[in-house]
Amino acid sequence: MSLWLSGIGVSRGFAIARIQKxxxxxxxxxxxxxxxxxxxxxxxxxxxxxxxxxEQLRQVRSxxxxxxxxxxxxxxxxxxxxxxxxxxTEATVQLIRDQKLNAEAALRRSRDALTAVxxxxxxxxxxxxxxxxxxxxxxxxxxxxxSERQLPVxxxxxxxxxxxxxxxxxxxxxxxAQQNVAAFVTEYGGPLSHTAILARSLGIPAIVxxxxxxxxxxxxxxxxxxGELGHLIADPDPDTIAAYRAKQAAQAAYRAGLxxxxxxxxxxxxxxxxxxxxxxxxxxxxxxxxxxGAEGVGLYRTEFLYMNRKSLPTEEEQYDAYASIVSVVxxxxxxxxxxLGADKQVDxxxxxGPTPNNPALGLRAIRLCLKEPELxxxxxxxxLRASRHGHMQIMLPMISSLQEFRQxxxxxxxxxxxxxxxxxxxxxxVPVGAMIEVPAAAIAAPILAxxxxxxxxxxxxLIQYTLAIDRVDDEVNYxxxxxxxxVLRLIQMTIDAGVQAGIPVAMCGEMAGDPKYTRLLLGLGxxxxxxxxxxxxxxxxxxxxxxxxxLRRRVRRLMVSxxxxxxxxxIAGLDA
Ligand code: PEP
Ligand code: MG
Numbered sequence: 001m002s003l004w005l006s007g008i009g010v011s012r013g014f015a016i017a018r019i020q021k022x023x024x025x026x027x028x029x030x031x032x033x034x035x036x037x038x039x040x041x042x043x044x045x046x047x048x049x050x051x052x053x054x055e056q057l058r059q060v061r062s063x064x065x066x067x068x069x070x071x072x073x074x075x076x077x078x079x080x081x082x083x084x085x086x087x088x089t090e091a092t093v094q095l096i097r098d099q100k101l102n103a104e105a106a107l108r109r110s111r112d113a114l115t116a117v118x119x120x121x122x123x124x125x126x127x128x129x130x131x132x133x134x135x136x137x138x139x140x141x142x143x144x145x146x147s148e149r150q151l152p153v154x155x156x157x158x159x160x161x162x163x164x165x166x167x168x169x170x171x172x173x174x175x176x177a178q179q180n181v182a183a184f185v186t187e188y189g190g191p192l193s194h195t196a197i198l199a200r201s202l203g204i205p206a207i208v209x210x211x212x213x214x215x216x217x218x219x220x221x222x223x224x225x226x227g228e229l230g231h232l233i234a235d236p237d238p239d240t241i242a243a244y245r246a247k248q249a250a251q252a253a254y255r256a257g258l259x260x261x262x263x264x265x266x267x268x269x270x271x272x273x274x275x276x277x278x279x280x281x282x283x284x285x286x287x288x289x290x291x292x293g294a295e296g297v298g299l300y301r302t303e304f305l306y307m308n309r310k311s312l313p314t315e316e317e318q319y320d321a322y323a324s325i326v327s328v329v330x331x332x333x334x335x336x337x338x339x340l341g342a343d344k345q346v347d348x349x350x351x352x353g354p355t356p357n358n359p360a361l362g363l364r365a366i367r368l369c370l371k372e373p374e375l376x377x378x379x380x381x382x383x384l385r386a387s388r389h390g391h392m393q394i395m396l397p398m399i400s401s402l403q404e405f406r407q408x409x410x411x412x413x414x415x416x417x418x419x420x421x422x423x424x425x426x427x428x429x430v431p432v433g434a435m436i437e438v439p440a441a442a443i444a445a446p447i448l449a450x451x452x453x454x455x456x457x458x459x460x461x462l463i464q465y466t467l468a469i470d471r472v473d474d475e476v477n478y479x480x481x482x483x484x485x486x487v488l489r490l491i492q493m494t495i496d497a498g499v500q501a502g503i504p505v506a507m508c509g510e511m512a513g514d515p516k517y518t519r520l521l522l523g524l525g526x527x528x529x530x531x532x533x534x535x536x537x538x539x540x541x542x543x544x545x546x547x548x549x550x551l552r553r554r555v556r557r558l559m560v561s562x563x564x565x566x567x568x569x570x571i572a573g574l575d576a
Pocket of ligand 1: 299301339437457458459460461462508509510
């Protein structure tokens with residue numbers, strides 16, 4: 001008889017395959033006291049396990065296929081860095097030495113102390129860092145216990161099965177992805193968990209938070225995974241299998257159709273030319289962007305250069321990174337200056353004061369850069385020097401006033417003068433634009449448009465600040481609504497201000513890559529969309545079918561409505 005289970009669908013797609021449970025989730029670590037003369041050998045045993053774990057991770061890192069999205073490797077880099085973290089290694093060695101504890105028990109204690117700190121954090125994203133600690137310590141523990149997890153190997157068919165586990169480490173996900181697993185199902189984790197992020201990046205259907213999955217499912221039984229709805233159907237009946245086979249076929253046909261659009265322009269049904277750009281975070285993503293037919297990069301988040309390291313990146317390091325990325329991107333590339341703070345905390349050796357009560361409203365992004373001009377100057381020098389390698393624009397995040405924009409502009413001009421005096425060759429024109437992600441900037445857009453050469457609407461933050469909901473707080477997630485009339489009006493005001501001033505307006509928040517909103521955004525007058533590279537072809541499909549002029553008329557009507565019911569009906573009607 002079929003068994004229907006529900007978890008959180010975090011990566012779209014369907015799989016029909018056999019269950020393969022990953023065993024060995026819960027590790028029993030023995031605890032005992034060491035004789036005096038066993039202490040030093042125990043420390044040596046611990047260090048050699050850490051070394052072995054490091055080698056394993058380096059090996060996984062080297063196996064990541066070319067063209068894999070950059071965030072996949074970044075997870076492994078984080079874990080490699082953690083292997084050197086004093087709160088894990090030194091704390092454990094100290095426990096072995098001071099309390100004469102065996103290595104397994106000492107490591108378990110330092111892990112528990114560290115995860116307790118992460119659990120108390122208010123920030124939902126930082127709370128997920130607890131997973132990193134557990135994965136890193138779990139790997140070392142398995143080596144100490146000689147109980148390393150055996151991953152399934154490729155079965156008879158083209159795919160291995162549906163992997164069901166308590167939790168899966170990023171390294172195991174990468175190895176399993178190379179075995180063409182059909183889907184991932186984990187008992188723990190939420191939409192921000194590593195499994196969720198990596199599965200989406202790798203395009204593998206996944207369900208997380210499916211409690212007791214290993215207890216309820218049998219090894220080798222057939223099952224269906226619906227990664228969109230979060231359903232797992234064990235032992236499905238023939239009718240359900242047939243229905244899902246049809247869905248799989250329809251999806252495959254749709255995807256095949258999309259691939260054909262790669263070389264086609266993003267011109268609407270009635271001839272309006274649009275531009276589709278990619279959001280990227282590291283050089284490896286640029287290849288994915290081009291492979292998906294993006295015309296350029298609309299947002300390069302530079303924070304990644306500052307993450308997972310103990311010192312700030314030097315000007316030369318940054319220059320190398322920007323120059324290489326600018327030269328590989330065909331078409332324009334918009335590089336956003338540092339957006340540190342709030343949900344993007346890194347230390348990179350910077351001295352940090354006490355955690356502010358409201359980091360999202362505090363010293364982040366351009367505010368931080370203006371407060372620490374040397375940090376900003378170093379980045380701007382590297383950017384301007386790299387500008388001659390391609391078609392670069394500089395974008396300033398979290399602008400909230402004209403004064404702030406002018407101050408940043410003056411600093412950039414000063415850096416440019418200095419570089420020219422030093423004899424550097426720079427691109428003749430590097431437009432500087434503003435990210436519109438604070439309501440104040442959207443409302444004052446006509447004023448900002450006199451100085452900014454372009455706008456890019458960051459809906460992720462614009463929605464957070466407009467609706468006063470912390471974007472990483474699970475408790476208020478349900479309020480996050482891109483269709484809120486206030487959000488739509490701010491988007492419209494920004495687009496209108498850009499049109500009036502004759503400057504381009506793009507959108508680089510998640511909304512731009514969500515097919516649900518494409519026709520509405522076209523109706524609001526948007527023509528530049530920047531998104532995760534994987535979404536480019538789907539959005540192109542919608543644009544090519546869209547009657548933009550008609551959508552604009554219909555959206556104008558809905559934007560003057562004060563009846564929420566009518567607005568919702570008009571929005572729903574845009575799909576027809
Ligand atoms: C945004 O806020 O919409 C945006 C694109 O920037 P980030 O998500 O990096 O804050
Ligand atoms: Mg933002």
